[in-house]
Amino acid sequence: MLPSESIExxxxxxxSLPTIGKKTARRLAFHLLRQSTSDVEHFATALVEMRARVxxxxxxxxxxxxxxxxxxxxxxxxxxxxxxxxxxSDVMAIERTGDFRGRYHVLHGAxxxxxxxxxxxxxxxxxxxxxxxxxxxxxxxxxxxxxxxVTTQYIAKLASPLSIRVTxxxxxxxxxxxxxxxxxxxxxxxxxxxTVV
Amino acid sequence: MLPSESIExxxxxxxSLPTIGKKTARRLAFHLLRQSTSDVEHFATALVEMRARVxxxxxxxxxxxxxxxxxxxxxxxxxxxxxxxxxxSDVMAIERTGDFRGRYHVLHGAxxxxxxxxxxxxxxxxxxxxxxxxxxxxxxxxxxxxxxxVTTQYIAKLASPLSIRVTxxxxxxxxxxxxxxxxxxxxxxxxxxxTVV
Numbered sequence: 001m002l003p004s005e006s007i008e009x010x011x012x013x014x015x016s017l018p019t020i021g022k023k024t025a026r027r028l029a030f031h032l033l034r035q036s037t038s039d040v041e042h043f044a045t046a047l048v049e050m051r052a053r054v055x056x057x058x059x060x061x062x063x064x065x066x067x068x069x070x071x072x073x074x075x076x077x078x079x080x081x082x083x084x085x086x087x088x089s090d091v092m093a094i095e096r097t098g099d100f101r102g103r104y105h106v107l108h109g110a111x112x113x114x115x116x117x118x119x120x121x122x123x124x125x126x127x128x129x130x131x132x133x134x135x136x137x138x139x140x141x142x143x144x145x146x147x148x149x150v151t152t153q154y155i156a157k158l159a160s161p162l163s164i165r166v167t168x169x170x171x172x173x174x175x176x177x178x179x180x181x182x183x184x185x186x187x188x189x190x191x192x193x194x195t196v197v
Numbered sequence: 198m199l200p201s202e203s204i205e206x207x208x209x210x211x212x213s214l215p216t217i218g219k220k221t222a223r224r225l226a227f228h229l230l231r232q233s234t235s236d237v238e239h240f241a242t243a244l245v246e247m248r249a250r251v252x253x254x255x256x257x258x259x260x261x262x263x264x265x266x267x268x269x270x271x272x273x274x275x276x277x278x279x280x281x282x283x284x285x286s287d288v289m290a291i292e293r294t295g296d297f298r299g300r301y302h303v304l305h306g307a308x309x310x311x312x313x314x315x316x317x318x319x320x321x322x323x324x325x326x327x328x329x330x331x332x333x334x335x336x337x338x339x340x341x342x343x344x345x346x347v348t349t350q351y352i353a354k355l356a357s358p359l360s361i362r363v364t365x366x367x368x369x370x371x372x373x374x375x376x377x378x379x380x381x382x383x384x385x386x387x388x389x390x391x392t393v394v
Binding site: 004005006007009010013017018019020024026027028029030031032033035037040041042043044045046047048049050051052053054063064065087088089092 | 201202203204206207210214215216217221223224225226227228229230232234237238239240241242243244245246247248249250251260261262284285286289
């Protein structure tokens with residue numbers, strides 16, 4: 001016996017989002033029912049506005065509210081270094097370190113022949129268009145997965161005729177972790193990429 | 198450097214919901230950005246409609262889309278037994294067992310003198326109004342907390358002049374748990390409430 005169809009609909013919708021199970025979805029719905037009508041309307045409007053306003057930056061293809069994102073339009077960022085990532089969320093993760101002074105390029109995915117995802121399904125053309133004489137280094141920061149690896153190799157090959165230094169971020173044991181619990185592949189990469197102290 | 202104000206607004210709003218941290222909030226926002234505009238509008242509309250339609254059942258005070266909820270209006274449910282709970286979500290939890298054949302009363306909270314929550318802040322008047330001659334048993338299913346205990350005692354005292362049997366649900370070791378890890382209070386209650394095999 002469903003207490004309310006409109007609650008059930010919201011529960012289903014919340015549960016369709018990543019990381020949210022049926023129980024949490026129900027809790028979220030009940031939480032919203034305890035909020036004021038105007039608060040819920042404010043929430044709903046924010047969702048719709050976000051979807052309507054956010055587009056891909058015409059340069060780096062990350063999510064932004066404007067034609068050219070803040071990083072691409074900033075004169076403080078070096079145009080000589082482009083860091084290639086899979087998702088807009090990766091840009092934000094790297095920005096949080098505050099260390100990288102270059103610009104980005106977001107592919108919106110990675111090559112995956114098994115899933116039928118080829119270069120045309122990614123923002124690869126847009127990347128190639130940016131590889132002019134001003135670019136000195138391309139830093140590949142794709143996920144350490146099979147797809148990320150395939151994409152890394154693809155871009156490295158693509159850029160090899162150009163006089164651009166192509167690098168990739170280090171793979172190794174994460175900071176603060178316990179060596180004992182590192183998997184074999186990670187440990188192997190960490191040994192391979194060892195540096196002089 | 199914020200990539201998009203409208204994304205940040207949605208992230209803040211998601212993060213203000215229970216059980217959702219900043220990281221999950223960001224993930225949810227990015228997920229919605231990958232959905233179609235009409236899907237996001239559908240989601241937003243469902244939230245607003247739920248908040249607008251859902252009200253408290255005029256009898257048991259649980260959340261419902263109609264004047265009298267499905268349980269209160271069902272002839273199959275016994276009007277002689279009323280199970281008192283704190284929240285509408287508790288009704289759903291008990292309904293999932295499929296065992297209880299009576300009706301409910303939702304208080305929308307519990308007495309908490311320290312937080313200044315008295316009987317007038319709960320649906321206590323509405324409960325008293327229901328305690329007519331047709332009611333034979335009042336089952337108190339409040340949370341096993343200090344507030345739940347205070348509320349249980351309050352209602353028991355309130356009902357004592359009436360010829361209504363007042364019971365409370367058993368407190369003891371949860372099914373499938375390990376006795377070794379049960380806390381002292383739970384074990385003490387379990388011994389207190391022991392029954393003949």
